[in-house]
Amino acid sequence: MPEGDTVFRTARRLDATLTGHALTKSDFRVPRWATLDLTGRVVDSVCSRGKHLLIRVAELTIHSHLMMDGHWDVYAPGERWRTPGYKVRCVLTNDSFEAVGVELGLLHVLPTRQEHQVTGHLGPDPLGHAWDPEEAQRRMLRAPEVPVGLAVLDQRNLTGVGNIYRAEVLFICKIHPKTPVGAVPDLARLIERCFLLLHANKDRTRRKTTPTELHESYWVYQRTGRPCFLCGTPIQQFSLGPPETAQPRIAYYCPTCQPAPPEVGSVTARRHGSAT
Numbered sequence: 001m002p003e004g005d006t007v008f009r010t011a012r013r014l015d016a017t018l019t020g021h022a023l024t025k026s027d028f029r030v031p032r033w034a035t036l037d038l039t040g041r042v043v044d045s046v047c048s049r050g051k052h053l054l055i056r057v058a059e060l061t062i063h064s065h066l067m068m069d070g071h072w073d074v075y076a077p078g079e080r081w082r083t084p085g086y087k088v089r090c091v092l093t094n095d096s097f098e099a100v101g102v103e104l105g106l107l108h109v110l111p112t113r114q115e116h117q118v119t120g121h122l123g124p125d126p127l128g129h130a131w132d133p134e135e136a137q138r139r140m141l142r143a144p145e146v147p148v149g150l151a152v153l154d155q156r157n158l159t160g161v162g163n164i165y166r167a168e169v170l171f172i173c174k175i176h177p178k179t180p181v182g183a184v185p186d187l188a189r190l191i192e193r194c195f196l197l198l199h200a201n202k203d204r205t206r207r208k209t210t211p212t213e214l215h216e217s218y219w220v221y222q223r224t225g226r227p228c229f230l231c232g233t234p235i236q237q238f239s240l241g242p243p244e245t246a247q248p249r250i251a252y253y254c255p256t257c258q259p260a261p262p263e264v265g266s267v268t269a270r271r272h273g274s275a276t
């Protein structure tokens with residue numbers, strides 16, 4: 001699943017491509033919006049809110065979520081697409097560019113004044129102007145029994161952290177993913193690390209959470225069985241995702257650098273699950 005920095009970069013690129021320009025064509029390839037025609041309307045802005053992408057056009061907002069495999073490509077008019085047409089869900093064209101939304105997990109159009117209906121549940125966004133780490137901490141501590149590996153993924157606590165940053169930030173802070181939120185020694189530091197990692201990568205095309213001198217990009221993410229860069233212990237993995245999630249979310253950790261809390265297994269996910 002794309003992380004917040006990916007959606008941030010996508011929004012920035014679409015903003016440069018679309019904002020201030022009138023659409024010469026719009027093509028919504030989902031049944032509900034198939035007849036919507038925004039031709040002639042000027043795009044007012046494009047922004048991200050966590051993993052949600054908001055394209056504002058004349059008092060309407062095109063709301064999309066990349067989910068697992070979605071992305072937006074930008075082409076010159078008439079340029080051959082790199083993905084087959086059946087995967088395309090939305091095409092927005094102006095005089096200079098064609099923005100193509102591919103395999104969007106969610107595509108919805110609503111009045112801009114009702115945006116809060118789709119983003120109002122989200123916690124503070126480390127890449128947003130109104131970032132509020134104290135509020136993120138307060139939200140996480142509302143359920144102190146929840147494993148921190150689930151709490152950082154819960155977009156209602158803070159928004160933009162996905163599976164990669166979960167693995168990396170917990171390793172950097174030396175916290176086992178199953179540690180209950182209330183037992184994390186320095187939750188403020190963990191939240192600050194989320195902010196720093198997302199910002200460090202928001203301008204990079206290749207995400208990296210390790211120091212420059214380390215060739216590999218990640219400390220533990222997808223490094224199962226390979227030696228920890230700090231202690232040599234083989235990295236381990238287990239499934240740790242919200243119960244309602246169809247695809248398992250794999251948690252990666254070093255059992256030496258991130259020792260298990262005393263009573264792992266006694267903690268449970270928040271009953272109403274995790275929001276995207």
Ligand SMILES: [Zn+2]
Binds near residue numbers: 230254256
């Ligand atoms: Zn280690």
